[in-house]
Amino acid sequence: MIQRRLWLVVVAAMAMAGCSTATNSPSSGANSPGKVGGDLTIWVDAARLPVAQAYAKAHPGVHADIVTFDGDGNGATTLQTKIQLWNRTGKGWPDVIFSEQVNDPVWMAQKPFDFAAPVKDLIPQDVLARWPASSTAQCTINGTQYCVQDNLAQVVLWVNKKLMDQFHYAVPKTWQEWASLGEKVAREHPGYIVGNIGDSFSHWIYLWGNQCPLSQVNGTSVQIAATDSHCTRVAGLLDPLIKNGTVPPLSVFTPDFAQKYGGADDKVLLMPGPSWYAQAVFDQALHMPAKQITAAPPLQWENETPVTTGQVGGGPWIMSRHSTNLTTAADFVTWATTEFNPSGAESRPGYPAYAPLATKWLEQQAANPYYAADPTPALKAAADQIWPGWNLVSYPDQPVWSTSVVTELVAGKPLSSLLEPFGKALKQAAQAAGYAVN
Amino acid sequence: MRSTSTAEADAPAVGAGAPAARRRGGHTWPGLAFVGPYLPFLVAFGVLPMLYALWLAFTDDAGGWAGFRNFTRTIGDYRFLPAFGHVLLYTGVWLGSLVVLVVGLTLLLHGRANRVSSAFRFLFYIPGALAGASSVLVWLFMLDPTVSPGSFLVRNVFGSHLFVESIAPGKLPFIFAMIAFWTGAGGWIVIMYGALNTIPQELEDAARIDGAGPVTIALRIKLPLIRKWIAYMVILSFATGTQLFVEPQLVNQASLGLVPDTWSANQLAFQLAFRYADFNAAAAVSVDLLAIGLIAAALIVTRTGLFRTDD
Numbered sequence: 001m002i003q004r005r006l007w008l009v010v011v012a013a014m015a016m017a018g019c020s021t022a023t024n025s026p027s028s029g030a031n032s033p034g035k036v037g038g039d040l041t042i043w044v045d046a047a048r049l050p051v052a053q054a055y056a057k058a059h060p061g062v063h064a065d066i067v068t069f070d071g072d073g074n075g076a077t078t079l080q081t082k083i084q085l086w087n088r089t090g091k092g093w094p095d096v097i098f099s100e101q102v103n104d105p106v107w108m109a110q111k112p113f114d115f116a117a118p119v120k121d122l123i124p125q126d127v128l129a130r131w132p133a134s135s136t137a138q139c140t141i142n143g144t145q146y147c148v149q150d151n152l153a154q155v156v157l158w159v160n161k162k163l164m165d166q167f168h169y170a171v172p173k174t175w176q177e178w179a180s181l182g183e184k185v186a187r188e189h190p191g192y193i194v195g196n197i198g199d200s201f202s203h204w205i206y207l208w209g210n211q212c213p214l215s216q217v218n219g220t221s222v223q224i225a226a227t228d229s230h231c232t233r234v235a236g237l238l239d240p241l242i243k244n245g246t247v248p249p250l251s252v253f254t255p256d257f258a259q260k261y262g263g264a265d266d267k268v269l270l271m272p273g274p275s276w277y278a279q280a281v282f283d284q285a286l287h288m289p290a291k292q293i294t295a296a297p298p299l300q301w302e303n304e305t306p307v308t309t310g311q312v313g314g315g316p317w318i319m320s321r322h323s324t325n326l327t328t329a330a331d332f333v334t335w336a337t338t339e340f341n342p343s344g345a346e347s348r349p350g351y352p353a354y355a356p357l358a359t360k361w362l363e364q365q366a367a368n369p370y371y372a373a374d375p376t377p378a379l380k381a382a383a384d385q386i387w388p389g390w391n392l393v394s395y396p397d398q399p400v401w402s403t404s405v406v407t408e409l410v411a412g413k414p415l416s417s418l419l420e421p422f423g424k425a426l427k428q429a430a431q432a433a434g435y436a437v438n
Numbered sequence: 439m440r441s442t443s444t445a446e447a448d449a450p451a452v453g454a455g456a457p458a459a460r461r462r463g464g465h466t467w468p469g470l471a472f473v474g475p476y477l478p479f480l481v482a483f484g485v486l487p488m489l490y491a492l493w494l495a496f497t498d499d500a501g502g503w504a505g506f507r508n509f510t511r512t513i514g515d516y517r518f519l520p521a522f523g524h525v526l527l528y529t530g531v532w533l534g535s536l537v538v539l540v541v542g543l544t545l546l547l548h549g550r551a552n553r554v555s556s557a558f559r560f561l562f563y564i565p566g567a568l569a570g571a572s573s574v575l576v577w578l579f580m581l582d583p584t585v586s587p588g589s590f591l592v593r594n595v596f597g598s599h600l601f602v603e604s605i606a607p608g609k610l611p612f613i614f615a616m617i618a619f620w621t622g623a624g625g626w627i628v629i630m631y632g633a634l635n636t637i638p639q640e641l642e643d644a645a646r647i648d649g650a651g652p653v654t655i656a657l658r659i660k661l662p663l664i665r666k667w668i669a670y671m672v673i674l675s676f677a678t679g680t681q682l683f684v685e686p687q688l689v690n691q692a693s694l695g696l697v698p699d700t701w702s703a704n705q706l707a708f709q710l711a712f713r714y715a716d717f718n719a720a721a722a723v724s725v726d727l728l729a730i731g732l733i734a735a736a737l738i739v740t741r742t743g744l745f746r747t748d749d
Contacts, residue, residue, distance in 0.1 A: 074695040081712035112715040198602070200695045249602075251694055255584050256600045402695040403607075410602045428516040432714070 036331045037061035041094040045071025045315075047280065047349055048098045048150070051336045058335075062328055071100035071315075074200040075398030079104060083115050086322075095323040096332055098150065102138060102314040107394035109141040116146040117321040122330035123148065127338065130355045132383070138392055139316060146318065148337055151350030152358075153274040153313030154382040155205050157296040158282070161372035163192070163269050171270075175210070175299045178270065179237050185269060186244035193261055194270040197242060197415075198250040198406055200398040201312045203422075205272050208310035208390045210234045210301055214426060217391035221436035226423025233301075235415040242409060249409035252281050262286030272299065274312035275379050276350035283370060295375035298382050308387035313350065351379055358383075395433035400425045488728065494721035508722035512710070517700040518723075524611060525703045529679035532615035536675055540623050541668060544630035545656040559631060563624035573621045574688045581605065581613065605693055610701070614685045618678075626671055633667040634660055669742035676738075677731045683708070703727055 040062050042052045049068055056064035072079045079099060086092040093115070099105075108116040119128065119139075128136070131148060139147040157178070159171050167189060172178040182194040197206065207214060212231035216223040225231070241247040250257045252273075261267040266288045273281065278295070282288040298309035317333045319326060338354045341347070343364055352358045362376040404425040405418045427437045498504040512518055543562065547555040568576055579585055581604040583592045598604040605613065637660060645655050686701040700706040703723060711720035739745060 070691065076691070076695070077699060077709065077713045081708075084712040084715055250600065251602075253694060254601060255582065256602070259584050399695045399698060402693075403698045407602070407607055407696055410600070411606060432515070432517075 034327055036328050038325050038328060039063045039065065040096070040325055040328050040332060041065045041067065042332065043067045043069055043094045043097045045069065045073065045098060045100050047071075048315075048336075050342075050346060051340045051348075052332075054340060054342070055332050055335055059331075062332070064332075067094065071098070072104060073100040074402070075101070075396030075400075077396070080107065080113065083108070083113050087113070087115075093320045093322040095320055095325055095329040097318050097320070098315060099318065100313065100315045101396060102149070102153075102311070102316060103392040103394065103396065105139055105147040105316050105318055106141055106392050108318055109144070109146040110394070115318070115320055115322070117319045117323065117326060118144050118146060119148060119319065119330075119333075120145060122319060122326055123334055127334065131353055132355060134384075134386060134388060135314065135353045137388075138314060147316035148333060149314045149316050149353040150337060151276065151314060151348070152353050152383050152386075153276060153311050153315075153350060154298075154379070154386050155209055155272055155274050155310040155312060156298055156375075156378050156382045158268075158271045158273050158277055159294055159296045160266070160269050160288075160292050161294050162292040163266075167269070169269075171296050173297075173300060174303075175234075175237060175301050178272075178299055179241060181270070182241040182246040183244065186241075186246050189269075190245065192267045192269045193246050193248060194241065195247045195272050196250055196252060196257070197238065197247050197409065198254075198257075199252060200402045200406070203397070203401045203405070204310045204312050204390075205274075206234050206238060206310070207231055208387060209272070209298060209308060211308055211387055211389060213389065214423070215390045215393055215397065217393060217435075220434070221438055222391075222393060222430050223438055224423055224426050224430065226419045226426065231419055232416065235419055239414045239416055242415060249406060252277075253285060258286055262288065264289055266292070274310075274350075275382070276313060278370070278375065279347070279349045290370045291372050293375075294371050294373040295378040297378045298385055307385055309382050309385045311386045311390075314353070315350075351383065393430065393433070393435065395429045395435075397426060397429065400429050491721045491724045491728070494718050495725040498718060499716075504718065508718045509726070512719045512722045512726075515706075515719075517698075517706050521700055521703045521706045522726075524701055525680055525682055528611040528614050528682060528702075529676060531611055532618050532679050533672060533675055535615060535619050536623065536626065537668060537672065539619070540626045540630060540671070541661070541664075543623075544627050544634060545660060547627070548631060548634045548660070549652050549656065555631075559624075559628055562627050565620040566622060566624035568621065570621070570684050571688060573617060574685050575692075577613075577617045578689070578692050602693070602696060605689060605697060607697075610686070610689075610697065614682065617685055618682075622675070622678075629671070630664060630667060633664045637663050665742055666744050669738050669744045673735045673738050673744075676734045680727050680730055 036059070038061075042064060044052050044066065046068055048071075049066065052064065052066045056062060056066065070076055070078050079097065079101075083093070105116055107113055128145070128148070132152070135149045135152060136145060139145050139149060157172070164171060167185075169181060169184075172181050178194060185192050185194055195205075196202070199205075203212075203214070210230055210233075212234065213223060213225045213228050214231070238247060242249060248257075248260075250260075262285070264287075266286060268282070268286065268288070271277070275295075278293060282293050298307055300307045317337060319329045319333060323329050337352070338357055341352070341357055341360055341364075347364060347368070348361060352361050362380060365371070365379070366374045366376045401422065404422050405415070408418050408421075409415065430437050495508055496504055496506075498507070547558055550558075565573070580588060581592060581596075581598070582601040583589045583599055583604070584601070586592050592598050592604060596604060596609070598606075641659060641663075642655060645659050650658065681704050682702040683704040686697060686705055687699070690697045690699045690701065700709050704727065707720040707723040707727075710716045710723065
């Protein structure tokens with residue numbers, strides 16, 4: 001029976017990865033080193049499928065085999081299990097992978113996975129230099145850069161300008177103003193929300209941005225202090241809002257959320273969230289009409305400076321050290337991150353990490369008729385405010401947050417009481433991944 | 439890892455089967471001919487992987503003898519006890535409902551007129567046509583109050599107004615047991631019905647003449663005679679139950695990670711092998727499962743006299 005069950009999983013996995021598409025352009029035969037062309041296997045999530053398809057179309061000499069997968073989103077371990085399998089069989093590695101998980105290069109660069117190829121000699125140094133330093137730092141493991149980020153995922157405050165004007169509310173500048181507005185909304189306009197906390201990445205929005213020390217790496221040890229005052233004060237601020245319904249413990253990607261808060265009469269008044277929310281969440285998931293949403297700068301804690309914010313994503317492109325066609329792989333990654341920039345509805349979902357492309361993208365977004373007001377000043381400002389005190393680790397922390405906090409919030413427990421178990425569960429995950437915890 | 443798919447191949451004989459068929463010897467060749475095509479598969483996909491797992495479980499990654507270190511190491515893992523706890527609770531709930539409901543429904547059906555009973559047998563069998571992964575996907579919709587055709591039940595019986603409430607950690611063993619019950623129950627009802635059909639009509643008639651009603655006949659005559667079949671169902675289902683994998687794995691993805699990817703013991707073994715590259719630890723967890731399955735089977739076999747041929 002176990003064989004049958006495993007077989008079913010394989011079938012399910014194949015169905016999920018079933019969108020494998022290959023262009024019909026003739027294969028240019030053997031992969032010759034130093035020349036762009038030949039076979040190229042690319043693994044992407046659904047959001048990155050257009051860029052892979054566009055590259056294949058623009059490069060008829062490249063025989064691209066594009067495979068879509070779950071993207072390793074929400075802390076999945078799809079890629080770890082796949083790479084283990086490829087390593088064991090000694091074949092099957094794709095040439096390029098896009099991961100939704102910003103920490104994936106950390107383990108990909110190390111044993112036992114040993115998958116990622118250093119980018120130094122593959123992409124010219126003058127091109128690499130134009131990624132922001134903080135982005136390059138997240139791709140640098142033990143002194144070597146192993147990836148380039150597709151986009152920056154800085155958290156801003158998304159504002160429904162139409163509703164705010166209609167209700168005569170001022171856009172909050174601090175977390176305290178935001179919280180008191182939440183109390184006010186619960187009284188005056190019940191059913192409307194000022195945020196949400198049910199996503200697998202909600203801790204990156206509320207805790208990362210507020211400097212909660214949950215992921216501070218020092219060599220092979222990691223410091224996890226879930227009951228630090230930076231964490232408890234945020235929990236104390238959020239608990240009344242979770243209770244009064246203005247910050248529901250629901251994921252923005254669930255049908256429940258779309259039904260309750262989305263659509264034409266949307267109930268999202270404010271929402272702290274990453275730069276890619278405009279397209280992926282408000283437009284495509286919630287079907288919020290145009291001319292409603294815009295971005296405001298990240299919220300400040302009282303009058304503390306500098307203002308820091310969180311990050312949700314910043315997905316990296318990783319090339320395989322097993323690839324026999326690294327020239328083409330590098331050409332694709334460079335094209336995808338520095339050139340691909342369609343306009344209109346097909347525009348890139350996130351803020352490009354490559355600075356010159358970000359400038360062009362911001363110009364496009366400023367003129368994008370979907371927004372109620374120009375969101376670009378806030379997005380641009382937030383790009384430099386991501387708190388650097390949160391280091392990337394080899395284990396995913398999203399499942400830990402989901403299973404130890406979100407399920408309990410749904411059951412009605414206050415966040416303040418869940419920080420300690422969350423910290424404990426994070427420590428266990430860190431230790432299982434081989435870190436010393438202090 | 440082992441194969442439990444011999445279900446139909448070695449089903450026990452029931453009631454007063456022809457005694458000649460039970461005599462050892464003389465009938466070796468036809469027996470071998472039946473078992474022959476299955477044997478290579480049993481060896482290749484059942485016995486050899488099991489031996490490999492045993493070897494891995496008692497060695498370290500360099501191939502040296504490790505004794506019970508892999509076992510103590512995995513038992514100490516913070517996910518080990520929750521995973522086995524989940525699986526045992528699930529298996530208990532599922533087996534309990536399977537035995538009570540399958541046997542109960544079959545006995546009820548067997549007392550009905552033939553046409554009614556075959557219609558019901560077909561009805562019960564239909565959910566089983568949706569095997570494994572697909573039935574989980576259907577159930578995910580059934581349990582989502584916003585889209586479920588039975589949203590009234592989901593809201594008022596389960597008390598779930600949101601999908602995340604439907605798959606709350608405390609409800610999961612029961613949800614998985616329900617999914618497994620409906621995919622498997624129909625098939626077992628058909629098998630049990632077949633078992634009841636082997637009971638000679640004279641026995642029933644004699645009981646009726648002695649004044650036994652339908653309930654007494656069902657409980658005192660029919661039930662003891664299909665005892666071995668029930669034991670057989672419990673053994674196979676116990677093994678299947680402890681090896682739970684597909685259901686929690688799919689719900690893990692569908693819930694965007696709300697259900698841990700090490701919810702069941704088999705998932706933990708999978709993660710240990712393919713995420714931590716610790717095949718020895720994974721093998722140790724598999725051997726734990728094998729041991730639990732074997733102990734349970736041994737208990738049931740000795741308690742019910744499953745293989746006793748002269749009763």
